Amino acid sequence: MANIVVIPQYYSGTSFEEIVKHMTVAAKQMDAPINFIGPTKAAKNNLHGFLLDDEYYISYQLKLIGDLIRLKDPVKILFLDFFNPGLDLLRYYHEQKNVSVKYGALLHGGTFFNNDVYSMSWLREFELAWAGIYDRIYVASNYAKNNLPRQLCIKAKVLPWGLDGFNKINCLNKKYDVIFPHRLSPDKGIDDLIEIIRHLPTIKFAIISPQNDATMRSNPYYKKLRKFSNAEFILGESEKQHNNTISRAKVVLSCAKQETFGYSIMKSILSGCIPVLPQNQCYPEFFKKEYLYRNLTEAIKMIQKHISTKLINQSPQRDPVFFLKNNLFEFSFKKHFQDFFEK
Secondary structure, three states, rough: OOOEEEOOOEEEHHHHEEEEEEEEHHHHHOOOEEEEOOOOEEEEOOOOOOOOOHHHHHHHHHHHHHHHHOOOOOOOEEEEEOOOOHHHHHHHHHHHHHHHHEEEEEEOOOOOOOOOOOOOOHHHHHHHHHHHOOEEEEEEOHHHHHOOHHHHHHHHEEOOOOOOOOOOOOOOOEEEEEEEEOOOHHHHHHHHHHHHHHHHHOOOEEEEOOHHHHHHHHOOOHHOOOOOOOEEEEEOOOOHHHHHHHEEEEEEEEHHHHHHHHOOHHHHHHHHOOOEEEEOHHHHHHHOHHHEEOOOOHHHHHHHHHOOOOOOOOOOHHOOOOOHHHHHOOOOOOOHHHHHHHH
């Protein structure tokens, strides 16, 4: 195996599930074979609290490092995630065997981002140590690169994540005014979401999560949001059901306090939603000011404006997000593969 992509344990309804899908499609279009190592299916999302994985991730990570150590003559290894406990053991093993390997990774967040969900005090020194092992680090936006410490920045390259496996959806039968397809955690700005819902009592919000009601009941934001009659929870949908739900919304809302790309936003726009996004994080790199708000007052006005937009059976060019869709379809993981495996 010369060209290897390493997939960590991942969970249904997360950005990693999207990345695996799009990477798989992109790999099939490459001239040289790319081998994937890791789980072939997302684990069920029963995560509690605000962390992105559980003890099952840890046990699988130990297995994954063992599988990589047993590989014969690896040449280039691209990790789906920069966060990679045990990477030092793999590097040390290759040192023992005098094997020269190129290491790369996709970086999604870290302690060097304000408001990142992974801000544990002990983690930063490990991140800097991993930076010394990786030869190439990919980030999805200039916002992400500009927040990296020097040790990471000098190895970082900006390439937006791919959308290779997205199926085009065009639904004019809109059921929901606004969807919020994000985790209910502090880095997603849930307190701002609550204020927006409070100030728009006649507008219907759909809050989407891959988790079921039993899992969500331990989330303090879930309890607060259930009090609003104009907020509906849509929980535990299959991928097909989820795609149908987002295609039936007029507006997709983000209140993110830390975002380096935003798969849920990109996917919703490609499904026909008009974005209402903070004028910070990575969003100004991808979207014009007409879709960005500076404060909650502007967000509320933008939502009201877009909700009033009438959708009719019209030519694609008159679709409110036609040009946004075209730009997003240019994003491909083939660029990452070409840069890492072919150079």
